[in-house]
Amino acid sequence: MSKVTLxxxxxxxxxxxxxxxxxxxxxxxxxxxxxxxxxxxxxxxKDFGEDRVIDTPLAESGIIGTAVGLAMRGYRPICEIQFxxxxxxxxxxxxxxxxxxxxxxxxxxxxxxxxxxPFGGGIGAVEHHSESPETYFAHTAGLKVVACSNPTDxxxxxxxxxxxxxxxxxxxxKRRYHEKADLDEEANPYPLHAARVLRSGGDVTVLTWGxxxxxxxxxxxxxxxxxxxxxxxxxxxxxxxxxxxxYASVERTGRLVVVHESPRTASLxxxxxxxxxxxxxxHLEAPVQRVTGFDVPYPPARVEDGFLPDLDRVLAAVDHTxxx
Amino acid sequence: MTVDSMASTRPRGxxxxxxxxxxxxxxxxxxxxxxxxxxxxxxxYRDFVLVRRIDTEGTALQRQxxxxxxxxxxxxxxxxxxxxxxxxPGDFVFPTYREHGVAWCRGIDPVNLLGLFRGVDHGAxxxxxxxxxxxxxxxxxxxxxxxxxxxxxxxxxxEDAVLAYFGDGASAQGDVNEAFIWAxxxxxxxxxxxxxxxxxxxxxxARQTRAPLYQRAQGFGFPGVQVDGNDVxxxxxxxxxxxxxxxxxxxxxxxxAVTYRMGPHTTTDDPTRYRIASEVEEWRLKDPxxxxxxxxxxxxxxxxxxxxxxxxxxxxxxxxxxxxxxxLPDPGPMRMFxxxxxxxxxxxxxxxxxxxEYLAGFEGSHA
Ligand SMILES: Cc1ncc(C[n+]2csc(CCOP(=O)(O)OP(=O)(O)O)c2C)c(N)n1
Ligand SMILES: [Mg+2]
Numbered sequence: 001m002s003k004v005t006l007x008x009x010x011x012x013x014x015x016x017x018x019x020x021x022x023x024x025x026x027x028x029x030x031x032x033x034x035x036x037x038x039x040x041x042x043x044x045x046k047d048f049g050e051d052r053v054i055d056t057p058l059a060e061s062g063i064i065g066t067a068v069g070l071a072m073r074g075y076r077p078i079c080e081i082q083f084x085x086x087x088x089x090x091x092x093x094x095x096x097x098x099x100x101x102x103x104x105x106x107x108x109x110x111x112x113x114x115x116x117x118p119f120g121g122g123i124g125a126v127e128h129h130s131e132s133p134e135t136y137f138a139h140t141a142g143l144k145v146v147a148c149s150n151p152t153d154x155x156x157x158x159x160x161x162x163x164x165x166x167x168x169x170x171x172x173x174k175r176r177y178h179e180k181a182d183l184d185e186e187a188n189p190y191p192l193h194a195a196r197v198l199r200s201g202g203d204v205t206v207l208t209w210g211x212x213x214x215x216x217x218x219x220x221x222x223x224x225x226x227x228x229x230x231x232x233x234x235x236x237x238x239x240x241x242x243x244x245x246x247y248a249s250v251e252r253t254g255r256l257v258v259v260h261e262s263p264r265t266a267s268l269x270x271x272x273x274x275x276x277x278x279x280x281x282x283h284l285e286a287p288v289q290r291v292t293g294f295d296v297p298y299p300p301a302r303v304e305d306g307f308l309p310d311l312d313r314v315l316a317a318v319d320h321t322x323x324x
Numbered sequence: 325m326t327v328d329s330m331a332s333t334r335p336r337g338x339x340x341x342x343x344x345x346x347x348x349x350x351x352x353x354x355x356x357x358x359x360x361x362x363x364x365x366x367x368x369y370r371d372f373v374l375v376r377r378i379d380t381e382g383t384a385l386q387r388q389x390x391x392x393x394x395x396x397x398x399x400x401x402x403x404x405x406x407x408x409x410x411x412x413p414g415d416f417v418f419p420t421y422r423e424h425g426v427a428w429c430r431g432i433d434p435v436n437l438l439g440l441f442r443g444v445d446h447g448a449x450x451x452x453x454x455x456x457x458x459x460x461x462x463x464x465x466x467x468x469x470x471x472x473x474x475x476x477x478x479x480x481x482x483e484d485a486v487l488a489y490f491g492d493g494a495s496a497q498g499d500v501n502e503a504f505i506w507a508x509x510x511x512x513x514x515x516x517x518x519x520x521x522x523x524x525x526x527x528x529x530a531r532q533t534r535a536p537l538y539q540r541a542q543g544f545g546f547p548g549v550q551v552d553g554n555d556v557x558x559x560x561x562x563x564x565x566x567x568x569x570x571x572x573x574x575x576x577x578x579x580x581a582v583t584y585r586m587g588p589h590t591t592t593d594d595p596t597r598y599r600i601a602s603e604v605e606e607w608r609l610k611d612p613x614x615x616x617x618x619x620x621x622x623x624x625x626x627x628x629x630x631x632x633x634x635x636x637x638x639x640x641x642x643x644x645x646x647x648x649x650x651x652l653p654d655p656g657p658m659r660m661f662x663x664x665x666x667x668x669x670x671x672x673x674x675x676x677x678x679x680x681e682y683l684a685g686f687e688g689s690h691a
Pocket of ligand 2: 525
């Protein structure tokens, strides 16, 4: 086992995917010689050539649209979108074409495309570089959506996504790219579309994904000092959602807090809250609490700390579940 | 798989140049009677020095942790000042995120530019008051807004024009090409000004276009002109003519200003990873400021006292904007709820009130 950053783990996973299948391609803005603005594809063009790691012209609709054609021709494109806010020029191709081609063709045209998107805030960036657009994609039938939160998951999940015959929008927590953890390349990978209990606890369940996992882990430590044992679950797969571990947990704790950076209205926490209420109504000791970004455009960097769910807001929500 | 590109990276025969890198006044067919008064040339020089100084200060402030990021215009001063000074008061500008020199020409307080990169706001100027749109970071989006705005001018019977900036990378975006189509078929009073600085972050021009950019205009049905983007005389004259043509009802023009991004893409970029030093050195010899300085000195149009006074003015400006940037007040968290909608949203109002109450709970407890 070795300690690697989340970014490096993705890099190793992508390298493996390129090695394992000659049909796998990487394409996007600055992914080649530069290795991506976050260096996630560092060294891959050098080792696999310009034909497999492709610097594209600057056009997201072009990146996704040509990936569709390449996929029809038997290739397995991995598209990199440079920042969350820049996926939208490619949105039409994703929701109208990538998501629907299998359905329209009665399964004759599979779309084994991975769309990697660094997402989330907390890096002090200018506009459009800090957003959390996962809900749009989870809302779109035909797409699968996942988010990694740590190096081991990053390494395995990217390979699993590439080998899937479904189109997968793959969210990477950009402000955690540099965080290190042990990477076990020999371990048996956890299934791609399964939620994972990261920490067991009997008092209150906290469900989150992506960059907020670390925030919630810290909050769980703090909650312990207040006498509350948190069961922390990383959702990992945002579509389809694997809520069985959440139901099981809530049946024991009776309390659920859902945490994400994207704005609240019509967000994934609304879906979770509805499903948990349907399934666990008689076990609930408190209404499901949500700690989310606010329903505002992502604010300027000097205000983002107020926008982002932080340890204090998570703790306040955890505490609140004991007030009913 | 890579194709040989016909895209030009340097001026060729049909590229308009009126002042050589050596500071020599030359002419170009159709531009024989162009003349610049000594006062005008000194004005360009002053703009150059001040704009470069604003830019240097932006980079320094970022290095010192006062800005989140800074996008330098180093090397593109002539493209920006030359075109910016060709504007009439009623014309309207749509910038990218690098048009600090054009902003200067429009009278935008440089502290507003610094504030945006500091993360205090998304743009503190009033576009309608300054005739200068907000900086646009989503590549190419502003080209369509610019076209629509020009169509509005046209409907109003205004004798004004729009100047829309974009980069060589942006030329690949669908929005930019749709803007060309709209502007062409509606004969909109707009000038598309492409600063071809050879790079879109790490991606060279050849990956964005196979044909020279200015030639693309022909296919859309309007003229395209290539100009030495480091020659303020040529940029100014070409832009002035294109804007005049737009105002007079002759429709759009595409200007490709051939220039070079001397610095990194932004302060977070490391260009040594993708381009060679000799290329940068080659372009340093074509510096837009130096050639005007030589021209002024050689022709006796400015003396040492003038150059000294401009430098002094730049020092004062730098000190002032630095001080005012650092003193910019933090907006405070409640600012994020303002101006999301024209009319109140009960949902948002509730969130705002809850958050205010939550923050009040910390008063006295946390520091
Ligand atoms: C739609 C979109 N995709 C990607 C980006 C990320 N990005 C920012 S600047 C840039 C390169 C722009 O190059 P160019 O148009 O030549 O302008 P320059 O930066 O050279 O002035 C890229 C890819 C973005 N801002 N918007
Ligand atoms: Mg460029």
